[in-house]
Amino acid sequence: MVENKWGLPDFGLGMGLRSVHYDHVLTNKPKVDFFEVISETFLDKGGKPMAILEEVSSHYRVLLHGVSMAVGNTDPIDFEYLKKLKSLARKVKAPFVSDHLCWNAYMCHNSHDLLPIPLTEKTLQHVVGRVRQIQDFLELPVALENPSNYLEFKMSQMSEIEYLSRLAEEADCGLLLDVNNVFVSANNHGFCPDDYIEQVPVERVLYHHVAGHTDKGTHIVDTHSDHVVDKVWDMYTRLHERHGGRSTMVEWDADIPDFETVHNEVLKAQHYRDLAEARVKERVNAG
Ligand SMILES: [Fe+2]
Numbered sequence: 001m002v003e004n005k006w007g008l009p010d011f012g013l014g015m016g017l018r019s020v021h022y023d024h025v026l027t028n029k030p031k032v033d034f035f036e037v038i039s040e041t042f043l044d045k046g047g048k049p050m051a052i053l054e055e056v057s058s059h060y061r062v063l064l065h066g067v068s069m070a071v072g073n074t075d076p077i078d079f080e081y082l083k084k085l086k087s088l089a090r091k092v093k094a095p096f097v098s099d100h101l102c103w104n105a106y107m108c109h110n111s112h113d114l115l116p117i118p119l120t121e122k123t124l125q126h127v128v129g130r131v132r133q134i135q136d137f138l139e140l141p142v143a144l145e146n147p148s149n150y151l152e153f154k155m156s157q158m159s160e161i162e163y164l165s166r167l168a169e170e171a172d173c174g175l176l177l178d179v180n181n182v183f184v185s186a187n188n189h190g191f192c193p194d195d196y197i198e199q200v201p202v203e204r205v206l207y208h209h210v211a212g213h214t215d216k217g218t219h220i221v222d223t224h225s226d227h228v229v230d231k232v233w234d235m236y237t238r239l240h241e242r243h244g245g246r247s248t249m250v251e252w253d254a255d256i257p258d259f260e261t262v263h264n265e266v267l268k269a270q271h272y273r274d275l276a277e278a279r280v281k282e283r284v285n286a287g
Pocket of ligand 1: 145178181209251
């Protein structure tokens with residue numbers, strides 16, 4: 001068992017809070033360990049959205065996952081956005097905030113997309129500096145997510161996991177490891193997903209995403225529209241053999257089925273955690 005560097009607890013098995021499930025959640029208060037919400041859905045919002053979030057956070061642990069931190073942008077850091085995020089995090093008592101390793105805008109033109117960063121020494125130092133400032137401002141750990149990738153840069157000087165490991169160490173931040181994203185990127189770019197998993201600096205991992213994807217034959221798209229595939233659960237299990245329990249949520253954002261179907265998907269994680277624990281015990285007993 002390797003604890004995360006911040007000593008944050010395992011918050012269990014959660015799911016994304018999506019509008020199609022609001023009524024079910026508010027009416028039935030189902031047994032769920034935590035809900036992850038997209039921060040931007042509730043920033044600058046009063047009225048009904050905030051009333052829903054307040055109701056949910058009074059019954060459940062809420063984790064914040066955003067899309068606008070833009071750690072790779074060259075435009076100045078958006079402290080107005082961070083101010084609102086900090087206030088939201090305080091409101092729901094978020095233990096950390098997460099976002100993506102990406103950039104999204106240049107000279108104030110926002111692409112509204114999560115764009116990949118060339119993995120060079122120069123961009124690494126740029127991102128490290130920004131993450132340090134962002135984390136200091138938020139006064140909370142920041143967990144950055146490995147993206148799903150569809151292109152690579154010839155100028156890149158290191159692998160993604162090397163880049164993320166150095167970023168986490170040098171910026172003293174956390175990682176949100178999306179196991180499906182590793183699988184998607186590995187297939188799209190021909191690297192070994194198992195080697196990636198072996199290199200994850202587990203003490204920096206604050207939680208996991210798992211999700212389904214769509215195999216287009218020539219490439220895989222991270223659609224979040226299906227069940228998690230066995231290979232992703234296999235990678236997830238091996239990570240848990242390395243670090244023990246970590247909060248896990250399932251992302252299902254397209255063709256969203258009923259609440260129980262999504263919740264049952266994340267509850268499968270318990271089986272794989274138990275399997276990981278049994279394998280570790282077996283190894284210990286075998287000496
Ligand atoms: Fe994710």
